Amino acid sequence: MENPKILAINPGSTSTKFAVFLGENQIFKETIRHEDKDLIHFPTVVSQLDYRLKLLIESLHYHNINLEELDAVVGRGGFLHPLKSGTYIVNKEMLDDLKTARYGEHASNLGALMAYELAKEQDIPAYIVDPIVVDEMEDVARLSGIPELERKSHVHALNIKAVSRKIAKRIGKDFQSLNFVVAHLGGGISIVAQRKGQIIDVNNANNEGPFSPERSGGLPAFQLVRLCYSGKFSEKEMLTRLTKKGGFYAYLGTKNAMEVEERATKGDKKAKLVLDGMIYQVSKEIGAMSAVLEGDVDGIILTGGLSFSDYIVQEITRKVKYIAPVFVVPGEAELESLALGALRILTNQEEARIYSVEINAY
Structure with a gap:
């Protein structure tokens, strides 16, 4: 047709x-x-x-x-x-x-x-x-350390697969012959190790990995358990805090990354610290996923709404470019x-x- x-x-x-x-x-x-x-x-x-x-x-x-x-x-x-x-x-x-x-x-x-x-x-x-x-995760990636808590694959797969195909086409190679670390940077953040077209590991964007404009990301387990049993929050309130009122919002009262960056640029030290903290955690997770690929990384792809930010892209690139070339595909097509x-x-x-x-x- x-x-x-x-x-x-x-x-x-x-x-x-x-x-x-x-x-x-x-x-x-x-x-x-x-x-x-x-x-x-x-x-x-x-x-x-x-x-x-x-x-x-x-x-x-x-x-x-x-x-x-x-x-x-x-x-x-x-x-x-x-x-x-x-x-x-x-x-x-x-x-x-x-x-x-x-x-x-x-x-x-x-x-x-x-x-x-x-x-x-x-x-x-x-x-x-x-x-x-x-879900294309390898079995070893499913282990969390507690049998009742299996790691699961909830991931921005649609955009991650699409941008990987775009970059493969750009460099003139078959998508299924390449290894990529892809970071989807949005309201939630998914960072994946993609081997030969298969997403073999991923941080669950709802409860693992870097914090984002509205999500808490991975948290210190002991302190989280104590907070859950403190009597200050119901289960629903805690889940909301983790997925909708964490990250930028918890620290700065806004989910708008452009606002946070503008505040940082104008000298707001706390906004600068929080913004750099997210960049730090994203870069660290990219490094972890490159280890999953045993250092055999053809490229690192930054995508999602936050990758429109020159500052975020430049800082992440500065930290991870030693691993592999960095490609940027802003937004979510x-x-x-x-x-x-x-x-x-x-x-x-x-x-x-x-x-x-x-x-x-x-």
Whole structure:
């Protein structure tokens, strides 16, 4: 199929982003914003499905996007059981797990559901690509030190895989022949060791690795346990503090990295210390992942929203450039990554994977 027309959908907590691609070329892009007052009436994420679909269809019609001309619809992958990297056909098993939030509730769970509803009306395929639960970790990497606490792979796989392919293409080599350390720097931070295209180790962006604008990262275990049992916080409050009110926010009262950098530039010593502390921890984690690859690193890739910052990029580069060349791909091209994942299937470059509740990544 030459230059198929693909609709890509990326639902977030307060927005639904979507774009239409003709082959590799984006021909239209839009973001629908969702106000808290509109979402508060929905008891669960999945109950927002009809509401979001209605707004999406209205926007497509308004911009004269004809659904009958589409060849496929692809949505952001949500919380499913651990999966190998790739593009998956949306099937009944996947829909059932997402509708019941069997593995967790998140706005991205709506991606496959929305894609399926639109695709079935046109009798075309619906896909997801590299969801957050991509798990290619080696068994040794799963050990934490306590059997009940197995390390898990929750990772910005979609963007990490996409930027790795871009850099491989830039240097003229096959993606699956290279070893990369990739640092996705955003509201959460994922740093991975990627060997021959496989993410063999990763810090779980929700509870390990460097602190970020809103997440605490890895913490001193004894002190954390004592804080949990201090009576000052409920379980829900502690989880919120770890994932939404840690990092920059805990120290400085803001999650805005640009604001923190500006404050540091203007002489705010605490802001400078905290900003440099995050850079220090990111650099240390990159070093750790290079050890996982036994020093055989073809490149270090910095991506995500924080990599728009010249200061952050320059300081991390200064600390880790001795390991391997540093490449920078700022931002998160998630809609493009979704479309390219579907395109690889439609043009027979890859085979679509089948989701099954009986099969997981390991």
